[in-house]
Amino acid sequence: MKIIDSIQRMAMLSKILKKESKTIGLVPTMGYLHDGHLSLIKTAKQHTDVAVVSIFVNPIQFSPKEDLDKYPRDLKRDEEMARLAGADVLFNPSAVDMYPEGYETYVDVERLSASLCGPHRPGHFRGVATVVVKLFGIVKPDIAYFGQKDAQQSVIIKKMVEDLNMDIDIKVLPTVREKDGLAMSSRNIYLSEKERKDALCLIEAISKAEAAVKSGERSASKIIKMMEGIIKEKPTAKIDYIDAVDTKSLRPVDTISKETLIALAVFVGKTRLVDNAILSP
Numbered sequence: 001m002k003i004i005d006s007i008q009r010m011a012m013l014s015k016i017l018k019k020e021s022k023t024i025g026l027v028p029t030m031g032y033l034h035d036g037h038l039s040l041i042k043t044a045k046q047h048t049d050v051a052v053v054s055i056f057v058n059p060i061q062f063s064p065k066e067d068l069d070k071y072p073r074d075l076k077r078d079e080e081m082a083r084l085a086g087a088d089v090l091f092n093p094s095a096v097d098m099y100p101e102g103y104e105t106y107v108d109v110e111r112l113s114a115s116l117c118g119p120h121r122p123g124h125f126r127g128v129a130t131v132v133v134k135l136f137g138i139v140k141p142d143i144a145y146f147g148q149k150d151a152q153q154s155v156i157i158k159k160m161v162e163d164l165n166m167d168i169d170i171k172v173l174p175t176v177r178e179k180d181g182l183a184m185s186s187r188n189i190y191l192s193e194k195e196r197k198d199a200l201c202l203i204e205a206i207s208k209a210e211a212a213v214k215s216g217e218r219s220a221s222k223i224i225k226m227m228e229g230i231i232k233e234k235p236t237a238k239i240d241y242i243d244a245v246d247t248k249s250l251r252p253v254d255t256i257s258k259e260t261l262i263a264l265a266v267f268v269g270k271t272r273l274v275d276n277a278i279l280s281p
C-alpha cells in the first residue's frame, strides 16, 4: 500500500493510472477506521483496480463549537487496517495543502442541506461537499463509496455529482453495526460505559419504528413520538432531531406510503450520534 500525503503526487499517480486504463475506487474518510470504513474499502477493492482510501479530518465541516481538535486520530493504526482491508493507496493530505491561504471556493447543495442535520450543523454539508469535490478532482475516481449511516451526506453527494455533471458512480453501502446494534462510528470512543449502554436507544427506537410499520402503522408523527418516548427514558440521551423524510428529496412526510427515511441525531452525554433506517410499508 502506498502512503501519499502530497496532493500533487496523488494527482500524478491518478493520471498515470488513468493512462493505463485502470479503474479507481475512492473511499473518503476522516480516519480512526472501523469496520464500517473497512467494508467500503473491501468493496472498492472488489469493484475497481485501485482502491484509494483518503484520511482527512476536514476542518471546514466542523463548526467552532464542534470536536475538530479532539476528533480521534491514529494514522499508524489506520495504515495497518487499511492495508489489511486491501487498500492500494492511503491518501492523507494536510489541511494547509487542502485549504492554502486565499482558498475561497465552496460547494453548496442548497435545499438538501437545509433539512435533517443541516440546521443543527450550519456549514457542515458545505464543508463536506467541498472536500469531496476536491478529493474527486485529485483522485479522479470512477467509483466513490459512502456509508448509509450518513444517509443525508450520501443523498447530497449524489445530487452534487448529478448537478455538476461529474462522471463518477456513487455507491452507498449498508451501515455496519456492533453486535448489539450500535452503528459503528469513530465518535463511539467518546462514550463512557454508561453512555455506551444508553446509546443503544437509537437502534432500539429504529427497531420499534420498523416493527410499528410492519404491523400497519403509517403515521409518521405517531412513529416519531414513540421513538422519542424510548430515547427520553435514557438519562444521558438528548434528542437533536427525529425526522421521517422522502429518501431522495429529504422532504418531511406525514404518511409512510412508500419507502421513507427515518433519521435521527441524539446527544448521548456530549457525543452526537446519528443513525437511520429505510422504513418500507
Ligand code: AMP
Pocket (backbone or CB within 6 Å): 028, 029, 030, 031, 035, 036, 037, 040, 145, 146, 147, 148, 149, 150, 173, 174, 175, 176, 177, 183, 184, 185, 186
Ligand atoms: P467518516 O470517517 O465518519 O467521515 O466516514 C467515512 C465514510 O464511512 C462515510 O461515507 C460514512 O458514511 C462511512 N461510514 C461511517 N460509519 C459507517 C458505518 N457504521 N457503516 C458503514 N459506513 C460507515
